[in-house]
Amino acid sequence: MTTIDEVSKLLGAEYLVPPLDPDQAVRSCYAADMMSDVLAFSEYDSCLITGLMNVQVIRTAEIKDLACIIFTRGKLPKPDLVEMAQDKGICIMFSLKSTFNVCGILYENGLRGSRNNE
Amino acid sequence: MSSIQFHYTVDGNDFTKAGEASSDLKRKLKKMHVPPEIVRRVSIAMYEGEINMVIHAYGGVIDVDIDESRILMVLRDRGPGIPDIEKAMQAGYSTASDKINAMGFGAGMGLPNMKASADSMHIDTELGVGTTVTMQVDLA
Numbered sequence: 001m002t003t004i005d006e007v008s009k010l011l012g013a014e015y016l017v018p019p020l021d022p023d024q025a026v027r028s029c030y031a032a033d034m035m036s037d038v039l040a041f042s043e044y045d046s047c048l049i050t051g052l053m054n055v056q057v058i059r060t061a062e063i064k065d066l067a068c069i070i071f072t073r074g075k076l077p078k079p080d081l082v083e084m085a086q087d088k089g090i091c092i093m094f095s096l097k098s099t100f101n102v103c104g105i106l107y108e109n110g111l112r113g114s115r116n117n118e
Numbered sequence: 119m120s121s122i123q124f125h126y127t128v129d130g131n132d133f134t135k136a137g138e139a140s141s142d143l144k145r146k147l148k149k150m151h152v153p154p155e156i157v158r159r160v161s162i163a164m165y166e167g168e169i170n171m172v173i174h175a176y177g178g179v180i181d182v183d184i185d186e187s188r189i190l191m192v193l194r195d196r197g198p199g200i201p202d203i204e205k206a207m208q209a210g211y212s213t214a215s216d217k218i219n220a221m222g223f224g225a226g227m228g229l230p231n232m233k234a235s236a237d238s239m240h241i242d243t244e245l246g247v248g249t250t251v252t253m254q255v256d257l258a
Contacts, residue, residue, distance in 0.1 A: 034219075036227035039162055040234070044154075052222045056169075059137035063144065063161045065154075080134075088141075 001025040002111055004068050004091055007047060010109050011095045011102055013070055016082050019091035026067045030114045031103050035060045041117035042066065049102050053077050058084045058092075068092065072099045121185040122150075128168055130177025130195075133221065139180055140165035147189075152257070160189050160255050163235040166228040167193045167251055173218050174198070175249060188237075191253045199245035207233065 005022035008015060030042035031049040035056055038048060044065040050057060051073050058081060061069055068091035071077060076094060085092045095102055124146065126139035144161040152160075164180070171178045175197025183190040200206050206213075207229050214224025233239050236253040243249040 033222060034225040034227075035222040036166070036225035036231065039166060040227045040231045044158060054221055055134055056137060056222055059141060059165070062141055063137070063158075063165045065158060 001027070002106075002109065004047075007068065007070070007106065007111075008093050010105055011070065011093075011097065013093040013095040015091065015093050016071075016077065017085045017090065017092045019068060020089050024067055026111065028114045029103070029106055029111050030117070031099055039064065041114050043114045043116060046114060047106075047111070049099055049106075051075055051099060053081070055081050055084050057081070058088060058090055061085075061090050062088050066090070070095055070102060072097060072102050121183050123184075124182040126180040126182075128171045128177045128180060128195075130172055130175065130197075133172060136169055136172040137165055140168050143182060147184075150184075152189075156189070156255060156257065159235040160191070163232045163239075163253050163255065164191055164193075166231045166235075167191070167253070169223060170228050170251075171195045171197070173214060173223055178248070187256065187258050189255045189257065191236075191251075191255075193251045193253075194248065195250075196248040199247060199249055200241065200243045201245060203241055203243065 003023045004019040026047045027045040028043050029047045032038050033052045038060050045067045048066050048069045071094040074096040147157045175195035178195030181192045209230045210226040212224045212226035218224040237256045238254045240252045
């Protein structure tokens with residue numbers, strides 16, 4: 001199974017908040033900008049791929065026990081979001097790549113989507 | 119075992135704070151060694167309900183009651199009420215504004231998610247007065 005650190009390396013994504021355990025396994029991936037979809041369909045210990053830039057992304061990740069969040073399209077979150085992620089121990093990274101390309105790279109390297117939404 | 123109660127106030131004006139009550143309850147349940155899958159279901163149900171209270175209903179209060187058999191959540195608001203509960207329960211149906219959509223909510227999955235996460239759910243609503251959502255997640 002792919003770890004958080006391997007995901008970061010595959011994408012060339014930089015950590016804004018590093019993972020508490022870089023070797024934590026990532027069970028699956030979910031790409032969405034609507035948090036209710038994430039709440040309904042993502043799996044725990046999964047990686048969220050999103051361009052949504054408000055603190056509710058962090059709360060959603062906390063509620064769903066997500067492994068990490070990848071912000072795509074080179075978007076950098078504001079300090080309050082980073083601070084909340086740090087306080088809650090939630091790994092966030094950012095990629096300059098588009099959501100489509102991030103998904104493609106991860107899929108090519110064996111990661112699959114949530115079993116709740118096949 | 120007697121029951122444990124928690125009371126939360128949800129500020130309807132603060133979207134940034136929305137979710138704090140659910141986050142706090144989740145922490146408390148983990149400390150009480152409630153099984154992880156139960157903690158997740160309770161957290162999702164409560165978080166969706168809490169967000170609804172902020173984006174649709176000007177905030178309100180949440181009371182949680184825990185005993186050895188179940189976790190009970192009662193979410194009370196003084197919002198506009200729900201005109202058509204059956205419609206509101208349909209996945210994808212939402213009355214949220216564009217502003218709410220831009221924040222990542224209003225996908226119309228809130229009430230269906232709550233129902234799917236809880237073992238039982240009941241909605242009492244009165245137009246112009248408010249709404250009370252009661253959800254129960256069984257422990258045994």
